[in-house]
Amino acid sequence: MSDLLTKNIKDKHIVIVGGSSGMGKASAHLLAKLGAKVTIASRNGAKLEAAAQGTEIDFAELDTTNEEKVKQWAKALGQVDHLVISSSSVAHGAFSDLATDDLRSMLEAKFIGPYVTAREVLPFLNPNASITFFSGVLSRRSSIGATALGAVNAAVEAITKGLALELSGRARVNCISPGMVDTEAYALMPEADRVQMLNHVGESLPVGRVGHANEIALAVASIISNDFMTGTVLDVDGGHLVRS
């Protein structure tokens, strides 16, 4: 039974873009514990080093919005068994207020960057590979001030389904749609506001709380392990989509 759970993970090279923080970091640690050879990538070298400290996780700096750098990075990676892309920077703002430059930056970081990264790693994917993207509940559960982010999430879900078909026989392609998860993504908020927001959303959910990054890591491991999953958008959201 444990073979079934780790056969796609143990001794496999798993690359996590966005692995220096939050759900990507939790996934990197879990997969390394399960015996994978893990490489994490993101823009900030110090964050990468801190995330890898005390582990055998390898790391490399990468800004997914720089296409030339993505190409060079992909060529230097070697062969890859599974690619997970949790990197993003998001922008919130009401329809009339969100600056076009902020909209473009979000699209670059959360959609175009991951798209280009997956495309450039594709030639280096081993047989029986998988690619896992990240979207978020806002694609299907609107929130005022997050209309553009919802649309970007929807775009990520659309490429997941399209690529599952297009890359059939090459790689399985899936997407995790998290609900609110307490990660470094909210670290810049004033502490009292952050706690209030997490409590407020948590209380509205069927599970009564927001998520932990390691709960999303379990979903990443599950997608990698399960050869029957492709074209799936997996909601790991504490019931966010069904809350009243």
Ligand SMILES: NC(=O)c1ccc[n+]([C@@H]2O[C@H](COP(=O)([O-])OP(=O)(O)OC[C@H]3O[C@@H](n4cnc5c(N)ncnc54)[C@H](OP(=O)(O)O)[C@@H]3O)[C@@H](O)[C@H]2O)c1
């Ligand atoms: N947290 C939530 O409540 C929540 C809810 C729904 C969906 N999501 C989505 O779930 C995913 C993971 O979220 P998280 O909360 O774990 O995120 P996080 O803690 O903010 O981590 C984001 C990661 O992306 C990296 N990154 C950002 N821009 C990058 C770029 N241009 N190139 C390469 N790396 C880049 C960051 O590192 P550097 O700064 O070093 O680049 C960091 O490692 C994201 O797609 C997020 O939008 C999150």
